[in-house]
Amino acid sequence: MTQMVLLLDFGAQYGQLIARRVREAGVYCEILPADTPARQVAERRPAGIILSGGPASVYGPEAPTMDRELLSAGVPVLGICYGMQLMAQVLGGRVEPGPGEYGRVELRVVEPDGLLRGVEECTPVWMSHGDRVLEPPPDFRVLAESSACPVAAMAAPERGLYAVQFHPEVAHTARGMEILKNFLFGVCHLAGDWSMEAFIPAAVDQIRRRMGEEGRAICALSGGVDSAVAAALVHRAVGDRLTAVFVDHGLLREGEGEEVVRTFREQLGVPLVHVEARDRFLAKLAGVTDPEAKRRIIGTEFVRVFEEQAARLGRVDFLVQGTLYPDVIESGHGKAALIKTHHNVGGLPEDLALELVEPLRELFKDEVRRLGRELGLPEGIVRRQPFPGPGLAVRILGEVTPERLALLRRADRVVREEIEAAGWAERLWQYFAVLPEGRSVGVMGDGRSYGAAVVLRAVTSEDGMTADWARLPHELLDRIARRVVNEVPGVVRVVYDLTAKPPGTIEWE
Numbered sequence: 001m002t003q004m005v006l007l008l009d010f011g012a013q014y015g016q017l018i019a020r021r022v023r024e025a026g027v028y029c030e031i032l033p034a035d036t037p038a039r040q041v042a043e044r045r046p047a048g049i050i051l052s053g054g055p056a057s058v059y060g061p062e063a064p065t066m067d068r069e070l071l072s073a074g075v076p077v078l079g080i081c082y083g084m085q086l087m088a089q090v091l092g093g094r095v096e097p098g099p100g101e102y103g104r105v106e107l108r109v110v111e112p113d114g115l116l117r118g119v120e121e122c123t124p125v126w127m128s129h130g131d132r133v134l135e136p137p138p139d140f141r142v143l144a145e146s147s148a149c150p151v152a153a154m155a156a157p158e159r160g161l162y163a164v165q166f167h168p169e170v171a172h173t174a175r176g177m178e179i180l181k182n183f184l185f186g187v188c189h190l191a192g193d194w195s196m197e198a199f200i201p202a203a204v205d206q207i208r209r210r211m212g213e214e215g216r217a218i219c220a221l222s223g224g225v226d227s228a229v230a231a232a233l234v235h236r237a238v239g240d241r242l243t244a245v246f247v248d249h250g251l252l253r254e255g256e257g258e259e260v261v262r263t264f265r266e267q268l269g270v271p272l273v274h275v276e277a278r279d280r281f282l283a284k285l286a287g288v289t290d291p292e293a294k295r296r297i298i299g300t301e302f303v304r305v306f307e308e309q310a311a312r313l314g315r316v317d318f319l320v321q322g323t324l325y326p327d328v329i330e331s332g333h334g335k336a337a338l339i340k341t342h343h344n345v346g347g348l349p350e351d352l353a354l355e356l357v358e359p360l361r362e363l364f365k366d367e368v369r370r371l372g373r374e375l376g377l378p379e380g381i382v383r384r385q386p387f388p389g390p391g392l393a394v395r396i397l398g399e400v401t402p403e404r405l406a407l408l409r410r411a412d413r414v415v416r417e418e419i420e421a422a423g424w425a426e427r428l429w430q431y432f433a434v435l436p437e438g439r440s441v442g443v444m445g446d447g448r449s450y451g452a453a454v455v456l457r458a459v460t461s462e463d464g465m466t467a468d469w470a471r472l473p474h475e476l477l478d479r480i481a482r483r484v485v486n487e488v489p490g491v492v493r494v495v496y497d498l499t500a501k502p503p504g505t506i507e508w509e
């Protein structure tokens with residue numbers, strides 16, 4: 001792996017953003033918990049260390065601290081916000097409570113060199129702090145100030161120590177990227193040559209070492225981008241020693257299953273077991289209306305089918321999973337782990353006794369998409385919107401029947417076509433059709449003759465945790481509604497869901 005920067009995370013709101021900015025500058029960056037011992041940090045041989053911000057006060061009872069040896073290990077350190085206050089406190093400076101600054105603040109540069117090279121004398125920065133550094137530690141120089149902060153940036157260049165009170169990683173800090181680059185290139189002397197192109201050979205190498213000469217791997221393709229990219233990457237590394245299993249539960253959207261099979265089998269030449277298990281899933285779902293019961297049935301059945309296939313393959317040593325970096329950090333901090341397990345219906349049995357290969361553990365979603373493109377995956381897969389493991393079963397309220405499934409797939413296709421044609425796809429987190437329960441469809445039999453209402457759901461979101469309904473143009477809504485009613489037999493009405501999350505959820509079940 002090329003040279004990297006380690007980010008010690010003190011609970012920052014913008015922690016992942018700092019890591020992303022560093023990577024955007026062409027430097028590989030990983031996040032570690034703030035209290036990682038100096039010895040462990042040193043083992044990773046970082047070329048630089050960044051101390052993130054965080055919500056605590058250095059005087060608070062629960063204030064996270066750091067191994068102070070890191071400040072004298074000879075590796076350059078950049079403290080940001082809380083990271084700066086901690087550095088000041090640990091090294092003998094003076095930190096005191098408020099007045100705080102929140103939002104855009106004018107920075108006055110005192111020393112336009114080193115860290116602040118190329119920054120104008122007055123420049124807007126983004127601040128978010130209660131405490132402030134009143135006096136820097138001995139040997140430190142003040143690089144900049146603001147109206148509330150006599151020390152808004154400081155440095156002891158001989159010791160490789162730098163710190164800023166403001167947030168260089170957010171876009172509101174006009175010169176933030178230059179300041180980060182000054183640290184990465186000017187101070188740490190990094191090359192800035194990390195890229196997705198450079199990532200592939202390094203990752204391939206790592207996978208080969210992990211799997212040895214003989215190791216055989218299996219992976220489950222869900223139709224989503226993460227598992228597809230993980231499979232393509234592992235295939236690049238070990239070729240036919242990887243077998244992909246695609247369990248088609250029949251609950252995917254129109255055309256998605258076919259595209260997965262075509263891409264992997266024909267285009268990439270990956271050995272693919274395509275299990276067409278639709279009837280099996282639908283039989284288990286017959287008569288079931290409770291959403292959680294549906295999820296459980298699909299999850300259990302999925303694992304069963306996958307286990308059967310794994311057993312047929314004979315010897316298998318590794319299981320490839322498309323775990324992403326945010327999942328890794330989030331489960332590390334414990335906060336989102338639960339949400340993930342709940343959602344992880346495509347999850348695999350723990351007692352398969354396989355070792356995990358997770359080649360995307362270090363990547364963010366947009367990096368995975370770029371990697372997918374480099375690996376030759378088609379745009380249809382690379383750009384695919386998030387899709388729940390239980391698929392259309394949680395978008396069909398009440399019973400899932402072949403007729404209702406067919407109706408929803410047709411309506412959903414129209415929604416996708418129109419939103420994509422209007423150029424809205426890129427701006428939305430998810431967009432899809434939902435089939436609510438109605439007297440006219442479901443257990444009564446042939447629903448199409450009674451007439452159903454279809455719900456259009458389109459949301460914007462950063463991460464799926466919160467979301468807002470998309471302000472789609474009226475003309476677009478009109479086109480979708482007309483086409484769905486005209487082209488999908490059995491649908492007589494289209495409504496648009498205007499609920500944000502919270503209080504609603506994105507999916508209807």
Ligand code: XMP
Pocket residue numbers: 295342343344345346386387388389390394430464465501504505506507508509
């Ligand atoms: P909600 O509906 O909870 O959805 O606002 C948030 C995100 O999670 C997806 N989702 C699921 N994904 N299995 C999954 O793999 C599930 O059971 C599931 N339920 C919701 C949803 O599509 C959205 O992106």
